Amino acid sequence: MFSIGELSRRTGVKVPTIRYYEEMGLIAAAGRTSGNQRRYGRDELEQLGFIRHARDLGFPLGAISSLIELQRHPDRTCQEASDIAQAQLDDVRHKIARLKALETELGRIVDGCSGKGPPQECYVLASLSDHDMCKTEHGPDH
Amino acid sequence: MFSIGELSRRTGVKVPTIRYYEEMGLIAAAGRTSGNQRRYGRDELEQLGFIRHARDLGFPLGAISSLIELQRHPDRTCQEASDIAQAQLDDVRHKIARLKALETELGRIVDGCSGKGPPQECYVLASLSDHDMCKTEHGPDH
């Protein structure tokens, strides 16, 4: 059994974040010492490792919650897990596509500016004022 | 002179967002009618278009604020604008690199799962439990 600080060190998840996850119901409420401090064991270490890894891969907490639910129900198939991962992959690809368009446009804007002149002649500012100067499409997110 | 709704329609920025920008000091407080409603003109239209475009390119409001400041000071050079845009570009490239690593890893995870078996044998869940199964690096965002 170890403390929240130790769990934090072993998983790389910050102490307040662990408490936050508990509050959100992502991890079960930990047992306490007589002095009201949380104590953890191997199970919680694994569970939090799972959450950490999924977060690193960009899964939102809601999705992680569903995955944890699934782990607890061995009677279901893993189709749901597969779907969640696929949705996450689609989301990542979508973001990449969008960021690449931004990269192109920003690259063009940065290249056009010497940084030497006065703001009135600044290519960066002019580009931002006039969407027609853009060569690629980039709408708002979503 | 036109209303906030009209400004919204013309710029694509939602009404509450315009009020929010005013509150944040990104746009000057608009003139009002006798009935206390905001009225806008050509200047505000341009200013908001600038903000909108910069937001579409992913600039945070703080950066946009700096760019607006710069526009108001013709005595300075546009070096600062150039730096801000460059920082934004770096940020975008950084995000792309990270997302590509995630794409690789998620693709591998999704491919490994048939969706048919029970959760105990699910490749998605197993991969998320065990970071060692990863072939690429992907830490947390910052």
Place this chain on the structure above:
DNA sequence: CTAATCTCTCTAGGAACTAGAGCTTCAAGA
């Protein structure tokens, strides 16, 4: 003049934490 549509302010929520205040508990050394 009335009805429908805006617009006003204010408050709260969302995602996923982070920071801080003020207090208690724990572990290790003297």
Place this chain on the structure above:
DNA sequence: TCTTGAAGCTCTAGTTCCTAGAGAGATTAG
């Protein structure tokens, strides 16, 4: 055993960039 300093506790508020809703007043078309 006492003490000290680190670590833990709860609670609230702040972060970013908006979005949604309530309840009231303004404007405009017919």
